[in-house]
Each structure stands twice: as structure tokens, then as C-alpha cells.
Amino acid sequence: MTRSLTLLTALGLCLTTARAQTTLDYSLSFSHYMHHEAVVDLTVHQAPAGPLTFRMSRSSPGRYATHEFGKNVYDISAKDASGNPLQIRQVDGDVYELPQHGSTVTVEYTLFGDRTDGTYVGIDRTHAHLNMPGTILWLAGQDKAPIKITFQAPEGLHWAVATQLVPTADPFVFTAPGLQYLMDCPTELSDFRMANFEETNTDGKKLTFRVSLHADISDDTWKTLVDNVRKVVEEEKKVFGEYASYDYGTYTFILDANAWASGDGMEHRNSTCITLPMGKVTGDDMPRILDVVAHEFFHSWNVKRIRPKAIEPFNFTKSDMCDELWVAEGFTQYYGNLLLTRAGFKTKEEEVSLLGNYLNAFLQSPGSRFFTPIESSRRAVFTDAGVSIDKNNFANTFLSYYVYGANIACILDLHLRKDYNKTLDDFMKALWIHYGKVARWYDVQDLETTLAGLTTADYARAFFANYVYGIHHDDWQPYFAAIGVQVSNDQQGKAGWGNVTYATDDSGHVAIGRGCVRGTALYAAGLDAGDAILSLDGTPVRSAHDISTFLSTAAIGKTVQVGFSNRGISGTLPVTLEERQEYEAKIAAGFEAQQQAWLGAQ
Incomplete structure (x- = not known):
């Protein structure tokens, strides 16, 4: 009897613990897509006791600098399960705190995004392009909490969802096993094309590769693109002898090729997000697209799984x-x-x-x-x-x-x-x-x-x-x-002072631009970017062409008196010309x- 009661008590505790697991439900709607806005609701079920801390990310997987995503979040509010408002306060630029709450709370905010690339959010009349660190306000301390995310596509726009999030029976509802996985799931909502192909891994398991493309493209060019992506996929497998074991058996290429996109490619564990500034995609664009596809797909091994500590x-x-x-x-x-x-x-x-x-x-x-x-x-x-x-x-x-x-x-x-x-x-x-x-x-x-x-x-x-x-x-x-492979200096015998560019300063003079760096004759002489070149051996300089003409007839080792000015200081410095260096390789x-x-x- 005692043993049975103890067992029942233990089972009850387990059931209570299971019921008490925190879960997170996100809902994203886009009724103000023409203003580049989304409304995001985060509902926390079985919220842990004590103040809740919510935050936006400051960095994004595959991008190592900070990007301060919190700047595009506003109109934030909170309510309990009955819809009663709760006090939520901003304690840092991208951090919010909910001091008092019940077991269920919902936080709502407006998200702005108008940059289509591998890091940010782009929302407009044609699509919602979502990189999750720039999209999602997350609950600190709940990295392992199961997540459900629902997308509410605007009526009449024929949007579907391309993502590596875990699908459900509803094509607009997905799940993620935790925060790290969610943040690694770029998502495209648009009227895109989608094609699938299957590959058999060396262990006999079938893998599905999905190619989605939001672009203006002909049927023939689209077919060629998918065929070419498959060839790249199969060639890259040969390096490692097998494909990675993609979670949930799929790998997704998420491509945006539009005139308003920014050029980028970003690797993810089971997908890649590729954005290219293009008008109508033609066969001439194939090399540019495949360059990014080849690089990003190789990352599915190297960095996403062969990963630095x-x-x-x-x-x-x-x-x-x-x-x-x-x-x-x-x-x-x-x-x-x-x-x-x-x-x-x-x-x-x-x-x-x-x-x-x-x-x-x-x-x-x-x-x-x-x-x-x-x-x-x-x-x-x-x-x-x-x-x-x-x-x-x-x-x-x-x-x-x-x-x-x-x-x-x-x-x-x-x-x-x-x-x-x-x-x-x-x-x-x-x-x-x-x-x-x-x-x-x-x-x-x-x-x-x-x-x-x-x-x-x-x-x-x-x-x-x-x-x-x-x-x-x-x-x-x-x-x-x-x-x-023959490597040679194709500028051999030609005099120069570094591979510099030139610009026109505010006074209309020719000024040093990029390339005046350590190891060049100009740098060694004490000149730097922004210095205006006024004369060469006393001859006035009126254009970059004057400089090129002078150097083309000068001898290596010649010392040139360079007249310069910058920020109210003028003078003359001796510059000893060197052999120009520009290496090229040939078969x-x-x-x-x-x-x-x-x-x-x-």
C-alpha cells in the first residue's frame, strides 16, 4: 500500500512537472506589409515564477558583428490570459522586463523591416523575408522551451512559406525544438516557385532538397537553375563522401532575386538564405547565383557541423x-x-x-x-x-x-x-x-x-x-x-608608388583614395589617403590621367618631388618609385x- 502510494505520488509529481513545462507560441501577422511592418504576438504558457526578461538579439548566426535588432521593435505591450494589461518596462535598449504575471502572458510588438538580405527583415507588398534574430523577441532563460510559430499571410497575396522550421499539418504553422534552432531558420513568405529533388545518402536514407525562388524567371530558366543546383549538390558531396544528416530529412535553398534585394548569402543548419539584386532572372545570371549556392551549401558541412568551439x-x-x-x-x-x-x-x-x-x-x-x-x-x-x-x-x-x-x-x-x-x-x-x-x-x-x-x-x-x-x-x-600554375607580376618593369585609387577633393584637386598602405612608396614617404597631389617634380597635376602619364614614363628607383596639401597643410615630399606589383596566375x-x-x- 505504501509502495503504491509512493509510486502514485511520484507519477503525480512527474505529471505536474510535465504540465509545468514552459512553451512559447508566436504569431506573426502582416496587415501593414505596405508600411514594412509586422505584428508579433508571443504567448508564454506555464511561465516560470519571478520577473520575466524578454530581449531582442544583437547578433545573428553566421554574422559575427553586432547589429542591434532591437531598434526596429516598438509599440510593445503585455496582457494576461484574460486580456488584462500587464506592466512591461524597457530596462535596456533591447531588453524588456515583466515584473508580475500569471501562468500565461502575451507580449505583443510591432516589427519594422525593409532590408532583404541574409541578416535583416524585409517586408513589403511582394513578400515577408524574415531572419529570426531580427524578428523574434525571446524569453531569457528558456532556450530549450518548445516553440510553435504561426504565420498569418495577408489575404489575396497567395503567399506560401519556405523555411527549415518543422512543418505541421497546417502549411502556416511550424515548430522548433528550442531557441537555437528557431534563430537558425530564415523564412520567406511570398508567391515563390518551389521544386524538390531527392538524393540518397551513403547510409541509404532519402534526403529531400527544396529550392524556393522569389523572382521573375521563365519556366525554362527555372528548370535549368534547379538542375544546376542539383549538380552542385552532388559535386560537393564527393568531398566528404556523404551528405550531412539534415534534421527532419530536408535541406532548403531559400532564394530571393529581386531588384530591391541586397546581395548576400547566409548559411544555416538545414537551409541557406540567398538574396541577389536582379531584375528578371535569365541564363546570364546563372554564374552569380551558382557562386553563392556553391559557397553556402558547402557550409552545411563546414561551419554548421564542422564547427568552431x-x-x-x-x-x-x-x-x-x-x-x-x-x-x-x-x-x-x-x-x-x-x-x-x-x-x-x-x-x-x-x-x-x-x-x-x-x-x-x-x-x-x-x-x-x-x-x-x-x-x-x-x-x-x-x-x-x-x-x-x-x-x-x-x-x-x-x-x-x-x-x-x-x-x-x-x-x-x-x-x-x-x-x-x-x-x-x-x-x-x-x-x-x-x-x-x-x-x-x-x-x-x-x-x-x-x-x-x-x-x-x-x-x-x-x-x-x-x-x-x-x-x-x-x-x-x-x-x-x-x-x-605560372604566377608572374604582369607589371614587371613598370614604375609606381602603390596600387592606389584617386578621388577629387572639395577643392577640385586630385587626392589619394584607397591603396596608400604600409609597404607602398607613397606611405613610406609620409603621404596618406586624402592628401591632394598638386605637382610632380614641379609640374602641376590637374587629373588622375596626369599622374598615370607621369608614372608610365618614369624609371624604377627615381625619386619624385610630390607637392601635396591636406587640411590646410601644404608641402613637398620625396617619393622613390618602386616596381609595380600585380600578380596573375595562368595555366x-x-x-x-x-x-x-x-x-x-x-
Whole structure:
């Protein structure tokens, strides 16, 4: 009897606990879509005791700077289950507190959004484009609470929903297992096209790939686009040997191609959001679209599952600094173009020329000559679409981790091919097996350990000392040569003072624009961006053409007296001309087998 009562009591406690689980219901309506507004209701069921804290995010998955989404939330109010108003107060710019409440509360607010890209919210007469960190006010401390989200589409607009949220029997009602998943679910409501195709993974499971496109496009071009996306998907699988195990068995490409969209691409765990500023989409636009598709889909392995420790779980309340973006983004940048070449969408010559452009930036940027890729990665918290109004010195302190990492990826690939009869594909597969596939996150030391497993500990230690922890960049030439890539300075023998641009200042004078950076003759002489060039060896300068003409006939090593002015200060400085540097890469004959193994279909 006692045992039975104890058991019944325990069961009752379990049932009470189950009933007490907090759940979150969101409802989004768009009756003021023409004013770029949505009304969002958040109902909290079984609210925990004590004051409730609600907040908007300050950062977004895949974007590492802060973006202050709270600025577009207003008209916030709260009520209880009977509709009686509750006091809700703003305690910080993006934080609200509900001090007293019952078990059920509803918070309502208006959301403004008029930017269609991979980070923000865009609502207008044609669609509602929702990135969730910019959309959702969330309840602090309830990251694991189950979520239901209902979209109320405006009547007469024929909107449907494209998302990686978990579907229900109602096409406008979805769920998410918690906050982290919800925030990783970009959602498009519009009259879009949708096509599906199936792929069988190596474990025999069927996966559904969905392509949605909100754009003006002909039936034939649409069919070609879907076919091409499938080719990219299948080519990328070959690197890892299998697809990722997408949650709920689907992966969704969410594409917006409209004249009012901003160019962007953003990776998510089971989807990607791609926005492109285009009018009517034609076959001529295919390369631009596939460039972004290839990059973002590779992220479904590299960064969403092969994931740095520093950004898991993602912190929505601040910027998210990470040492490994040179791999997460840079290696993805390398593979996006490489795999389009292997799939036949780019020629070998186009791919090698692009690698030459990356190499040129890598060799000439102060950001790589004075700072490591780890330091470049850390600066994403300022550079990844971060907004500020003051000037910065990024030209001297930062090389994009996309370009930096793409160069390291290429150089490592060629090292492995020449010295170890392996490839960067082997390195990525090892990362997938040891980290991504088993949801184990990595750091820089883990990358070195993985490379040591493919080569030797000494080799991995030396490579990381030179290219990751250091700035040693002068041993790449024999590796390019070994695979038949000729790298040369196509400005050889020409005098210059740096790859600068020019602008016209307020007085109508020719002024230095971008490119006057550390390591250039102008910078060494004491000139800088904004300085007006008044004369060269006493000859007045009236246009940028005058400068180009003068330099085209000058000799390397010549010292030029440059008259300048800026902010009320005028003078003359001696500038010693150097050989201009502009590296380009070209395919060489006689290496067809090596190039096929690298750039050809696998």
C-alpha cells in the first residue's frame, strides 16, 4: 500500500512537472506589409515564477558583428490570459522586463523591416523575408522551451512559406525544438516557385532538397537553375563522401532575386538564405547565383557541423569572436569556386585566374603581411557587416578571412598533393569524420592535430607556425609550379608608388583614395589617403590621367618631388618609385594529369 502510494505520488509529481513545462507560441501577422511592418504576438504558457526578461538579439548566426535588432521593435505591450494589461518596462535598449504575471502572458510588438538580405527583415507588398534574430523577441532563460510559430499571410497575396522550421499539418504553422534552432531558420513568405529533388545518402536514407525562388524567371530558366543546383549538390558531396544528416530529412535553398534585394548569402543548419539584386532572372545570371549556392551549401558541412568551439552555442546578446573563420569561411571560399570548376560551371583557366587574384591580395595586403589569419578572424566582430560612422584603418590592419583562408586552403592543397600524395579533400574528410559528423567542436590546435594525422607532426607544426600563427608567405612558388600554375607580376618593369585609387577633393584637386598602405612608396614617404597631389617634380597635376602619364614614363628607383596639401597643410615630399606589383596566375601546358586531378570532375 505504501509502495503504491509512493509510486502514485511520484507519477503525480512527474505529471505536474510535465504540465509545468514552459512553451512559447508566436504569431506573426502582416496587415501593414505596405508600411514594412509586422505584428508579433508571443504567448508564454506555464511561465516560470519571478520577473520575466524578454530581449531582442544583437547578433545573428553566421554574422559575427553586432547589429542591434532591437531598434526596429516598438509599440510593445503585455496582457494576461484574460486580456488584462500587464506592466512591461524597457530596462535596456533591447531588453524588456515583466515584473508580475500569471501562468500565461502575451507580449505583443510591432516589427519594422525593409532590408532583404541574409541578416535583416524585409517586408513589403511582394513578400515577408524574415531572419529570426531580427524578428523574434525571446524569453531569457528558456532556450530549450518548445516553440510553435504561426504565420498569418495577408489575404489575396497567395503567399506560401519556405523555411527549415518543422512543418505541421497546417502549411502556416511550424515548430522548433528550442531557441537555437528557431534563430537558425530564415523564412520567406511570398508567391515563390518551389521544386524538390531527392538524393540518397551513403547510409541509404532519402534526403529531400527544396529550392524556393522569389523572382521573375521563365519556366525554362527555372528548370535549368534547379538542375544546376542539383549538380552542385552532388559535386560537393564527393568531398566528404556523404551528405550531412539534415534534421527532419530536408535541406532548403531559400532564394530571393529581386531588384530591391541586397546581395548576400547566409548559411544555416538545414537551409541557406540567398538574396541577389536582379531584375528578371535569365541564363546570364546563372554564374552569380551558382557562386553563392556553391559557397553556402558547402557550409552545411563546414561551419554548421564542422564547427568552431567559440561559436557553439551561438550567443545572441553580443558579437561572437572566433579564431577559426579563416577555415570556416576561407576554406569554404576556396571550395565554392573549385567545386564549380569540377562540376563544369567554370573553366580551369577561370579558376586559376581567380586564385591569382586571391594570391595577389594575400601577398600585397598589410593585413596578411603584418597580421595572422587568427587575428583576421577575430576582426570579424568589427568587419562582418558591422556598422559604424567613424573612419577605420582596416586597409592597413585587415585582410578578409575569406581571401586569407582561401589562399591558405589553396597552398595547403598544393602542399599535400606535392609532398604527401594527398589533397585538401582528405583534410576536410578527416575534419568531418572526427568533428562534424559526431557533433564535436574544434579549435586551432585540433586543426593542427588533424593535419598531423595526414602528414607528420613536424610538418603540421611547421605549417601552422608559418601560415596560421605566423606570417611566413614565401614558399608557395614551387607548389604552384609543380601543378602547372605560372604566377608572374604582369607589371614587371613598370614604375609606381602603390596600387592606389584617386578621388577629387572639395577643392577640385586630385587626392589619394584607397591603396596608400604600409609597404607602398607613397606611405613610406609620409603621404596618406586624402592628401591632394598638386605637382610632380614641379609640374602641376590637374587629373588622375596626369599622374598615370607621369608614372608610365618614369624609371624604377627615381625619386619624385610630390607637392601635396591636406587640411590646410601644404608641402613637398620625396617619393622613390618602386616596381609595380600585380600578380596573375595562368595555366601552363604539360601538367594535364595533375590539373585534372585537382580541377577536374572527381
